[in-house]
Amino acid sequence: MITISKDGTQIAYDKIGKGPALVLVDGAFCHRENGVTPRLVPLLSNHFTVFSYDRRGRGESTDTKPYSVEREIEDLEAIVGATMESPFVCGFSSGAALLVRSVAKGLPVNKIALFEPPYTAVNAADAPPEDAAARLLGLTDQGKRGEAVKYFMTKVMGMPAAIVFLFRLFGKSIWKKNEGVSHTLSYDIAVMGNFGVPKEIISKINVPTIVIGGEKSPKKLADAVNAAAQGIPGSKIILLKDQSHNVSMKVLAPVLIDFFK
Numbered sequence: 001m002i003t004i005s006k007d008g009t010q011i012a013y014d015k016i017g018k019g020p021a022l023v024l025v026d027g028a029f030c031h032r033e034n035g036v037t038p039r040l041v042p043l044l045s046n047h048f049t050v051f052s053y054d055r056r057g058r059g060e061s062t063d064t065k066p067y068s069v070e071r072e073i074e075d076l077e078a079i080v081g082a083t084m085e086s087p088f089v090c091g092f093s094s095g096a097a098l099l100v101r102s103v104a105k106g107l108p109v110n111k112i113a114l115f116e117p118p119y120t121a122v123n124a125a126d127a128p129p130e131d132a133a134a135r136l137l138g139l140t141d142q143g144k145r146g147e148a149v150k151y152f153m154t155k156v157m158g159m160p161a162a163i164v165f166l167f168r169l170f171g172k173s174i175w176k177k178n179e180g181v182s183h184t185l186s187y188d189i190a191v192m193g194n195f196g197v198p199k200e201i202i203s204k205i206n207v208p209t210i211v212i213g214g215e216k217s218p219k220k221l222a223d224a225v226n227a228a229a230q231g232i233p234g235s236k237i238i239l240l241k242d243q244s245h246n247v248s249m250k251v252l253a254p255v256l257i258d259f260f261k
Helices: 038-046 071-082 093-103 133-143 144-154 161-170 172-180 180-190 219-231 249-260
Strands: 001-006 009-019 022-027 049-052 088-092 112-115 209-214 238-239
Touching: 001 049, 001 071, 009 022, 009 038, 022 038, 022 071, 022 093, 038 049, 038 238, 038 249, 049 071, 049 112, 049 161, 071 180, 088 093, 112 249, 133 144, 133 172, 133 238, 144 172, 144 180, 180 238, 209 219, 209 249, 219 238, 238 249
Parallel strands: 022 049, 022 088, 088 112, 112 209, 209 238
Antiparallel strands: 001 009, 009 049
């Protein structure tokens, strides 16, 4: 299915299941055929009408230059409009940060769940390089998509180079999908701003909110979860035992079902 964003960009989405509407907002790399969405939708569709979509420039969605965060917010507004109600919304990683920005601007939602919004500059030493977006654009403009993926994983996400090497070696199909959307990684960085907690923005959230983290996630993500929850009025933290940023959907789904139902 297709909905049209305010600037004419075509945003592709699926509508699956029955019950109240639940919109999923993916983080970096992910879309309807890669990452969280394909694994989570089947676990939620017996409880909700799940709307999953390809953020602009990914999957079957088109793109319109120049990019701006405001346009990504308008994309999410278009998806929420397609639900024909005030839906539940769950955002993952940078998708959680995009959701926060959207709700602060008045996106009409019922409840929201945020999984590990990566405000990693809670401690300045954990902030990505200031020129990360420019570096990524330079690499993708040169056709060096694999190098862009590697740079994002190591310099922005903070993954050890050895782990990224093994991922590239043994996860070739997923790596290829990641390369396919590497031109959108600078979009995720734009959504995150300076990767600090946007205190003024999150203080405007006025709907029931949970901030979810994994107990095994790095300290910088744990700090980000705590800081986000402290800044959002009335929000609650849920920590998932034995989970990290690469969370098991079978562990996450019951938490979302319980909160939204």
